[in-house]
Amino acid sequence: MDGLVQWAVFLWSLFLIAFIGTGGYFMFRKFLQSMPKADGLSELDRRRMLIEQSLPLWTEDGKALLNELVTPVPKLFRDAAKEAIAAKIAELALNRGLSEIDTGTIIEGYIRATPRQDHRYLVRFLERKNIDVKPFSVLIDPHSRGRSMRQVKELEHHHRTTPNPTSKVK
Numbered sequence: 765m766d767g768l769v770q771w772a773v774f775l776w777s778l779f780l781i782a783f784i785g786t787g788g789y790f791m792f793r794k795f796l797q798s799m800p801k802a803d804g805l806s807e808l809d810r811r812r813m814l815i816e817q818s819l820p821l822w823t824e825d826g827k828a829l830l831n832e833l834v835t836p837v838p839k840l841f842r843d844a845a846k847e848a849i850a851a852k853i854a855e856l857a858l859n860r861g862l863s864e865i866d867t868g869t870i871i872e873g874y875i876r877a878t879p880r881q882d883h884r885y886l887v888r889f890l891e892r893k894n895i896d897v898k899p900f901s902v903l904i905d906p907h908s909r910g911r912s913m914r915q916v917k918e919l920e921h922h923h924r925t926t927p928n929p930t931s932k933v934k
Contacts (some may be wrong), residue, residue: 811851818854828869829870845878852877868899869905877902 797807805813830850837845853873857865874886883904890897898906 787798811847814851814854815847818850818857818865821854823864826865826867826870829867830874830876833870833886833889849874849877852860867895869898871895872903872927875900 800806800809801851830846830853834842834846834849850873855863855868856873856876858891862869867886871886871890875883887897887904890900
């Protein structure tokens with residue numbers, strides 16, 4: 765019985781350390797983003813400034829599209845994700861001098877602001893909305909076209925282990 769209690773305490777300790785470490789990591793990242801750079805603005809300040817400058821460029825349809833794009837993000841993190849994506853969209857629109865943020869700019873900003881694993885969702889979303897994916901195929905990871913990570917790894921392994929038929933064997 766003593767051995768069982770010791771193992772339970774040990775496993776509980778590992779569980780706590782893992783979750784506290786994970787939370788600390790994300791808190792530290794947020795802290796680093798809020799630290800001012802050389803010009804006195806933090807990354808979070810820059811995001812907010814870009815969003816405020818681009819507010820007149822947003823249409824109701826654009827805002828609705830952005831809200832739809834962030835729906836798979838858990839509610840707890842949705843506002844932060846939406847802010848990061850909106851800031852990237854705003855940056856693209858302001859740098860290009862657009863008079864209105866269109867669907868293409870929103871999709872490009874989403875692609876540039878999100879990690880590659882989210883691009884699979886984007887492709888499915890665009891297909892559901894009957895929006896052509898081809899103009900964005902350069903930005904989207906080619907492995908994200910509906911393949912699972914396991915399938916991608918199998919394909920990569922197959923390409924590494926299969927000899928090239930054009931190479932000469934001596």
